[in-house]
Amino acid sequence: MAIKLYDLAGANPELRFSPFCWRIRMALAHKGLAVETTPWRFTDKPAIAATGQGLVPVIEDGATVVHDSWAIATYLEDTYPDRPSLFGGPGGRAMARFIGAWADSTVHLGVARCVVKDIWEVLDPKDQPYFRESREKRFGMSLEAFVANREATVKDFRASLGPLRFTLGKQPYLGGEAPNYADYIVFGAFMWARNVSDFPLLEADDPVHAWRGRLLAAFDGLAGRSLGYEV
Amino acid sequence: MAIKLYDLAGANPELRFSPFCWRIRMALAHKGLAVETTPWRFTDKPAIAATGQGLVPVIEDGATVVHDSWAIATYLEDTYPDRPSLFGGPGGRAMARFIGAWADSTVHLGVARCVVKDIWEVLDPKDQPYFRESREKRFGMSLEAFVANREATVKDFRASLGPLRFTLGKQPYLGGEAPNYADYIVFGAFMWARNVSDFPLLEADDPVHAWRGRLLAAFDGLAGRSLGYEV
DSSP: OOEEEEEEBOSSTTOBOOHHHHHHHHHHHHHTOOEEEEEEOTTOGGGGGGGTSOOSOEEEETTEEEESHHHHHHHHHHHOTTSOOSSSSHHHHHHHHHHHHHIIIIIHHHHHHHHHHHHHHHSOTTTHHHHHHHHHHHHTSOHHHHHTTHHHHHHHHHHHTHHHHHHHTTSSBTTBSSOOHHHHHHHHHHHHHHTTOOOOOSOTTOHHHHHHHHHHHHHHHTTTTSSSOOO | OOEEEEEEBOSSTTOBOOHHHHHHHHHHHHHTOOEEEEEEOTTOGGGGGGGTSOOSOEEEETTEEEESHHHHHHHHHHHOTTSOOSSSSHHHHHHHHHHHHHIIIIIHHHHHHHHHHHHHHHSOTTTHHHHHHHHHHHHTSOHHHHHTTHHHHHHHHHHHTHHHHHHHTTSSBTTBSSOOHHHHHHHHHHHHHHTTOOOOOSOTTOHHHHHHHHHHHHHHHTTTTSSSOOO
16 A cells, blocks of 8 residues: 655645655655655645644555654654665664754755745645745745845855765765665755746756756656756 | 874874874774874875875775775775774765765864964974965965954854754764764864864853763773863
8 A cells, every 4th residue: 555645735736845745755766665645735734633743744654654754764764674775774874864954954044045935936825824924934034035135145055065066076876876865855955946946056067966867867757757847 | 913094293293183083093993993103294295105195194004005084984994894883884884975075164164263273383393384385375364364253253163063963962973872984074173173272162061062072082082082172
């Protein structure tokens, strides 16, 4: 039976742009596990009330319900140990936490400064007030002001990817010769942008752009075929 | 036979402060391998000419000579596979490269902005002109100017450690329940500062400070007993 994933969607239910849900989409594909996604909106809190919190991703695997992308990834690793490993051993599992912390802070902030207004644009109208209010409170300014200097801040964002770029100069993926959950963590941030905005986050000759392209093509183009922009 | 390590030293040959050599000191201890260190100065290029380059760490393991801290760490892992693993599997080995890239850029820059003048102070006089000239060229300013605002830049440095601090809120080490090479990579930067300067890089209540303390105490206090400052 396929695993069920509650997956953040826009006004168009085919539009899936949550960076944390994309981590799990890629992780499920990596494990070769079938998935059925259910479009979910920020304000659909009752649908996931069983988790005791109000955010996706949430999975249902038979009778087991798991929320939080890290908890889901480690659940999948532990529950399906005979499938390809998401972490490549205990060291990778521990270090992926650091890579997640770097992505959640450095990468997500830089992406948000470029595309958060574009996210608001594609949301279901019932989600727009919630999103605007919660993000404007977090950022201390309007969504419009937060992205107003994106032509300049994108340069800082690209510079902030230095450790990723250096690593990709040594090996094709953060996971080594093949991608693993470390890659999906960071890649999720790029899917967040790709599926809501045509703003070019990366320059075409950036090794990070090539890495992103390889992950867009992975698993028969799972991510690359999703509704979004060609950037 | 003990492995020989060429280890950067100050005017006082007991003073060892290279962040890259400290990575290897800790890695050798982790593997339980005996080491004999040879104090080496920046200008002692002939002593390591066999490596075809001019930087330490360099190890001699019998007839095998290896330079570059990453190459040495992977050599030790591959040559002594039955000893405790430095990476915890292939995933950790791949991801440690990213953590190294983050440390070499973010962490090292922040530390240098606080202590690079202190490094110059403790060098052997024969090394001082080389060090000043090469670093002032790299930084585009005098050593004095580079550290002039350290009371302010140390706050940026502490903020830049966010991903490390977050991870240490989830697990005791970057390597998980026990330290591994990911920890030694980052810890080396703190030894670089500790052994040349009494400038307080970390606040006493910072979880990073507690982590650093655990690593100073590791391996019977290998790092904590080394000549340096109690900060």
